[in-house]
Amino acid sequence: MSDDPSRNESSDDSRDQRHKARMERKKAVVDQAIARADRDQGVLLVLTGNGKGKSSSAFGMLARALGHGMQVGVVQFIKGSFSTGEEAFFRRFPEVRYHVMGEGFTWETQDRERDVQAAAAAWDKARELLADPEVSLVVLDELNIALKYQYVDLDELLAALRNRPAMQHVVVTGRGAPQALIDAADTVTEMQVVKHxxxxxxxxxxGVEL
Amino acid sequence: MSDDPSRNESSDDSRDQRHKARMERKKAVVDQAIARADRDQGVLLVLTGNGKGKSSSAFGMLARALGHGMQVGVVQFIKGSFSTGEEAFFRRFPEVRYHVMGEGFTWETQDRERDVQAAAAAWDKARELLADPEVSLVVLDELNIALKYQYVDLDELLAALRNRPAMQHVVVTGRGAPQALIDAADTVTEMQVVKHxxxxxxxxxxGVEL
Structure with missing residues (x-):
């Protein structure tokens, strides 16, 4: 598709030069942005929207953090009863503290009282991780769903996030992130379904979804 | 909720009952969808858009696949010169075939000819993985950028994807996925920046970005 029969060597040369000029301009812009961004701090990331990739993105960040020799923590809200590939995988590592809320999806249990209790236990574990400066990255997977059903108190969460260790990163996933959490976050991605x-x-x- | 006649009652019991009724309806919908989705096949996922989380999502899927004992392959287009946490991490595993294109971002090299050669080598590696039925998941990280600069030929890619082993999953990441790739994909997520x-x-x- 890139084979234009009219293109000769000199137009290749000029193409290369145009490319170089464009890339020089781009590099200048990128370098300036990097120079401006000079603070280190723990960041709060929120991954929301209906599209696929929220939890897997959080788990990719876990892999990144493990690559840097960090201690990490995971609390899976809601999805507990699924035996997922990532659970099997990350449980291999002593650097990972892994907590799964035991009761599966809410529409599977259909029992609000049981869900509330399971969520309270998961939240206790999350609070512990959010208070521990040894833990560099905390993943709160599908927490937005637990917030939506009011299984976890939003104000209590926001307070725990504000008071966490300064260098601790937190990733919250799940569709329907509440506005107050989006306001509190440093980075927010909305994942939209184009097709599924x-x-x-x-x-x-x-391997891709389980 | 407006379809529930018991909503004026304020007891916990009626709240629990409403919850149960709502979850029963939801479970019926979910169960029907699951019953309809009964085919197994390799899926092509495209993760695109400007938001954060595309590559980390692909790497989370790698972790998932490793959790299932699968063989996986990764080709990092473009990002090659970065020593990322995930590269350090995934290189620990013999089940992972990891190939990094050596030349970094295009606006760092500013040399189109060198980029073209590096991309050609990366594409050779990708083609090898896409032809190998032993490899259950292939991640082509930032391939969309290489396509945009025409470092990799789109038609050649589409042919390799069509002819790959039937059960092989492929994840392509990078902003600006071309329409023909979106058309060919089974699942596409557009990641949008809400804030960064x-x-x-x-x-x-x-741990979160590097």
């Missing part, structure tokens, strides 16, 4: 294999009759596949 | 810490002067942090 599930709708075409392909079931969730091991 | 970098703009507030916080530099990229180890």
């Amino acid at each position: 294999a599930f709708k075409d009759g392909i079931r969730a596949q091991k | 810490a970098f703009k507030d002067g916080i530099r990229a942090q180890k």
